[in-house]
Amino acid sequence: MDSISYYLQTILNGILAGCIYALFAMGLTLIYGVLNFVNFAHGELIMWGAYFLFLFMAEPFGLPLYVAIIPALALTGCLGLAMDYSVFRPIRRANRLTLLIAAMGLSVLLRNAAQFFWGAEVRTYGFEVIAGTQFLGLYLTTTQFAIIAVTLICVVAVYLLFFKSRLGKSMRALSDNLDLARISGIDTKRSILAAWVISAVLAGIGGILLALDTNLHPEMGIANLIKAFAATLIGGVGNLWGALLGGLLIGLAENIGVLFISPGYKDGIAFVIMVLILLARPYVILGERSD
Amino acid sequence: MKKLAVLVAVVAIFAFLAVPAVRAAEPIKIGAAFALSGSIAVYGEGFKKCIDLAVEEINAKGGIKGRKIEIVYEDNKSNPKDCVTAVRKLITVDKVPVIFGPAGSSNFMATAPVAQENKVVLLSAQGAAVGLTKAGDYIFRVFPSDTLQGPHLAKLAIGMGYKKVPVMYVNNDWGLGLKNAFVDAYKKMGGTVTDIIAYDEKKTDYRTELLRASKGNPPAIVNLTYINEGAVQFKQAFEMGIKTQWLCGSAARAPKMVELAGKAAEGVIGTYPSVPQNTKQYQAFKDAYKKKYGDDKIPIFGDYNYDMVYVTAKAIEKGGYTADGIRKALPAAAKGYKGVTGDKTFDNERSPKFAEYGIWIVKDGKIEDYKK
Numbered sequence: 256m257d258s259i260s261y262y263l264q265t266i267l268n269g270i271l272a273g274c275i276y277a278l279f280a281m282g283l284t285l286i287y288g289v290l291n292f293v294n295f296a297h298g299e300l301i302m303w304g305a306y307f308l309f310l311f312m313a314e315p316f317g318l319p320l321y322v323a324i325i326p327a328l329a330l331t332g333c334l335g336l337a338m339d340y341s342v343f344r345p346i347r348r349a350n351r352l353t354l355l356i357a358a359m360g361l362s363v364l365l366r367n368a369a370q371f372f373w374g375a376e377v378r379t380y381g382f383e384v385i386a387g388t389q390f391l392g393l394y395l396t397t398t399q400f401a402i403i404a405v406t407l408i409c410v411v412a413v414y415l416l417f418f419k420s421r422l423g424k425s426m427r428a429l430s431d432n433l434d435l436a437r438i439s440g441i442d443t444k445r446s447i448l449a450a451w452v453i454s455a456v457l458a459g460i461g462g463i464l465l466a467l468d469t470n471l472h473p474e475m476g477i478a479n480l481i482k483a484f485a486a487t488l489i490g491g492v493g494n495l496w497g498a499l500l501g502g503l504l505i506g507l508a509e510n511i512g513v514l515f516i517s518p519g520y521k522d523g524i525a526f527v528i529m530v531l532i533l534l535a536r537p538y539v540i541l542g543e544r545s546d
Numbered sequence: 547m548k549k550l551a552v553l554v555a556v557v558a559i560f561a562f563l564a565v566p567a568v569r570a571a572e573p574i575k576i577g578a579a580f581a582l583s584g585s586i587a588v589y590g591e592g593f594k595k596c597i598d599l600a601v602e603e604i605n606a607k608g609g610i611k612g613r614k615i616e617i618v619y620e621d622n623k624s625n626p627k628d629c630v631t632a633v634r635k636l637i638t639v640d641k642v643p644v645i646f647g648p649a650g651s652s653n654f655m656a657t658a659p660v661a662q663e664n665k666v667v668l669l670s671a672q673g674a675a676v677g678l679t680k681a682g683d684y685i686f687r688v689f690p691s692d693t694l695q696g697p698h699l700a701k702l703a704i705g706m707g708y709k710k711v712p713v714m715y716v717n718n719d720w721g722l723g724l725k726n727a728f729v730d731a732y733k734k735m736g737g738t739v740t741d742i743i744a745y746d747e748k749k750t751d752y753r754t755e756l757l758r759a760s761k762g763n764p765p766a767i768v769n770l771t772y773i774n775e776g777a778v779q780f781k782q783a784f785e786m787g788i789k790t791q792w793l794c795g796s797a798a799r800a801p802k803m804v805e806l807a808g809k810a811a812e813g814v815i816g817t818y819p820s821v822p823q824n825t826k827q828y829q830a831f832k833d834a835y836k837k838k839y840g841d842d843k844i845p846i847f848g849d850y851n852y853d854m855v856y857v858t859a860k861a862i863e864k865g866g867y868t869a870d871g872i873r874k875a876l877p878a879a880a881k882g883y884k885g886v887t888g889d890k891t892f893d894n895e896r897s898p899k900f901a902e903y904g905i906w907i908v909k910d911g912k913i914e915d916y917k918k
Contacts, residue, residue: 261761264786268753275751367583375587375624377774377806384810387785394786469750469778470806474585478748510754518755519717519744 260392265510271399271468273506274406278461279483280490280498281413282454288430288493289450290347292354293484296338297458298476299365304331304459305466305475306369312380320380328459335455336448362477369473378471398467405464409457410499417495422449430493485529504528573616574609574867576858577636577645579657584624585748588773588802589649592845593671594619597646599838600855610863615855622648626656633657637664643869644669644858649847651675651720658685667872671854672847674796674819676723679896684873688854688880688890689847690819690901692720695795696727698903699768699817703793704735706815708766711793712741712759714779715770724770724795740764747775756783766791771798776814777806784810791815799906799913800846811908815916820904821849821887831886853885 279301286294307330310316311323318326342361346353387394417423425446428436437443458476465475486505490497505525512524578597581590597617605614618640620632629648636642637660644667647654654673658681661668670678670687674695679685703711713729715721721744729739740762745755756779759767767790771779776798783790784807794816804811821828831852836842857880858872865875880890893899905916 261757264757265754268751268757271753272751370583370587375583375585377588377777377802379806384781384784384808386787389787396785399785465750469781470774472585472774474748475750479750513754514758517742517744518758519746521749521755522746 262514263391264393265514266507267393267395269507269510270503271402271506272510273503274402275461275465275468275479275502276482276486276505277499277502278406278409278457278464279479280486280502281409281495282457282461283480283483284487284490284493284495284498285413285450285454285457287487289426289447290343291430292351293358294454295355295358295480296361296365297454297483298478298480299362299369300331300335300338300455300458300476301462301465301479302369302471302473302476303334303365304328304455304462305471306373307331307459308463308466309373309378309380309471324463327463328456331459331462332452332455335451335458338455339447339451366473366477373471373473375473380467380471382467396468398464402464402468405460406499409460410495413453413457413495416453422446426450482525485525488529489532573614574862575616575618575640575642576855577633577640577642578617578619579622579629579632579636579645579648580619581624581649581653582619582621584622584628585774586624586650589672589846590624592848593649593851595839595845596835596848596852597855599835600852602838603834604855604859610859610867613867615859617646618642622653624650624653626653629653629657630660633660633668637661637666643667643867644862644872646671646851646854646858647673649673650718651678651723652718654678655681655719658682661685666869667876669854669858671850673720674724675719676727677719683896684869686876686892686896688857688885688887688898689850691895691897692724692727692795694901695817695819695903696724696729697731699724699728699793699795700731700735700737702815702817702905703732703766703768704737706766706791708791708793709736710738710740710764711766711768712743712761712764713739713768713770714743714745714755714759716772716775716797717744717746720797721770728768728770745775747772749775750778751782752779753782753786755779756786756788760786760788760790764790766793768793769798770795773798773800773803774806777803777811780807780810780814801843801913804908804911804913809911812911814908816906817903818906819887820902820915822902825884825886825888827884827886849886853887853890856885857883857890 283297307327308323311318311326342357346357385396387396425441428441429443429446482505486501487498489504490501508528509521509524513521580594581587601615601617609615620636622629622632636645647657647668647670649672651673654670658668662682662684667684672689673687674689674692676691676693678687713725715725743755743759769792792814794814796818799816799818832842835844860879861872861875864879865871877892880892883890889900891899906913907916
């Protein structure tokens with residue numbers, strides 16, 4: 256592999272990792288934007304999304320991938336709603352720490368539940384490995400192409416929904432001020448439910464793409480969530496384009512960094528960036544609006 | 547009055563005699579801090595099966611001096627923090643004098659000082675890391691150290707004509723120990739290490755690490771990896787068109803790895819502590835396993851776990867059911883003992899003195915012994 260394509264492949268690898276982070280970060284930032292708390296159980300939506308697909312592709316359903324995706328994402332959306340209904344709605348007005356702890360507890364519960372149903376072992380959807388297609392000296396598989404394309408589609412779709420639709424407008428109003436939004440006659444319940452469904456479906460899509468690209472594992476969500484969280488912070492909490500850019504930035508920085516320093520410090524790169532951003536923009540964790 | 551005194555005396559004598567009898571019925575408890583959940587629960591369930599098999603056999607033959615063995619399992623959740631919690635619980639709540647420690651060298655090494663401080667015997671049946679037992683004289687292992695595996699892997703690489711290789715390894719006690727043992731031996735044999743790439747466990751994306759290792763199209767890459775990580779890596783390397791001879795250690799040698807990686811794992815070669823399967827001990831174990839569980843797929847390291855139970859039982863019989871007794875009796879109990887995994891004699895570092903190494907290869911989706 257000559258040296259130009261060596262670096263180009265690294266950049267491509269960074270973009271792939273970044274797209275996955277961005278898909279996770281978008282869902283995270285959406286819930287943060289509307290409900291003003293970090294959903295640490297988001298990683299489990301990612302993982303359950305992937306396992307739901309596994310469920311519908313395995314016996315007794317045995318559906319092909321393209322069909323199975325629909326019920327899998329629908330169930331992931333329902334899981335998001337169920338999370339809100341059972342845990343977060345009763346404590347909607349509790350302080351942020353309570354919400355955070357509740358989310359962490361829920362995360363453990365859902366992870367253990369997945370382990371209970373499917374076991375702790377690593378699984379795959381059972382597709383044959385296919386060598387990537389060579390294109391200008393770069394290798395790209397169908398799944399990887401799908402990762403990039405789906406991420407772009409999701410960003411545009413969520414952007415349109417958030418900024419061009421009535422529902423999006425009410426969600427944004429909600430995130431500015433819950434009480435004011437309610438007094439103005441906005442159906443807050445409906446907006447919150449919509450935010451959960453979108454966030455969960457984004458997580459499900461990301462989880463399925465990640466599992467198609469690698470494997471299924473009960474800890475696959477949590478392993479990537481912290482990076483998604485960093486991406487959210489870098490991009491500015493509640494900012495969709497920021498989530499995309501933050502994800503790509505971390506993905507690229509990590510992968511390019513690997514070429515020059517020991518890959519043992521790969522995670523360090525993401526967190527150094529995150530800490531620097533937090534130092535420069537401390538209001539992000541203080542919970543004030545970033546815009 | 548006199549009669550009553552005699553009666554009391556007789557009752558007292560019987561009561562006194564009866565105490566050991568009551569005691570004898572009490573089970574001998576052995577702790578096991580195993581991975582029953584978390585990332586390496588894949589292994590934990592297999593170990594448990596083989597431990598249970600050995601315990602069942604010993605108990606069926608009357609246990610240890612009439613007392614039955616009972617294993618107290620504690621989930622270590624596959625991470626060092628919960629391993630320590632599990633071992634502490636076994637020591638303080640269950641008060642066991644001997645514990646079968648967690649798998650994963652880092653996990654085991656986190657718990658070893660706890661056992662040593664509390665003077666409780668801790669054994670490992672799969673820890674290969676070089677310094678695994680260095681915490682003290684209560685720490686033992688029945689699995690050979692990588693001090694022995696490193697040179698075998700180096701010999702394999704040189705023997706196949708690979709004089710220059712990059713080395714990738716999983717960044718933990720096991721990976722680091724084997725990497726050092728390999729690099730030392732490889733250099734002594736005249737080999738050159740072109741790059742050293744450490745990577746973290748449990749990642750989903752190793753593409754750029756692989757790309758860096760493949761720089762300059764090396765004919766072979768040494769990758770000291772695990773089941774899940776290995777599967778992801780071979781898959782991603784295959785997708786990126788990296789064509790090389792992968793040389794691995796023992797931890798990736800699992801049907802699960804091949805199942806996950808599919809044809810991307812084809813041709814991967816590695817070393818492993820081999821257990822001669824033509825011995826009567828091995829055959830008996832295999833038959834007993836099949837009889838109990840209905841299949842003859844012996845879980846990875848299951849045979850070592852099985853031997854660990856027997857060696858421990860022998861030590862308890864010899865030295866008594868106390869931590870000190872077991873610690874002192876273990877070397878003598880294991881000396882010359884021919885288990886399923888061969889001669890279990892300990893060396894000065896309480897690790898097996900003898901180990902045979904084989905070479906494995908993935909061929910047509912199966913793990914086979916490599917024939918040159």
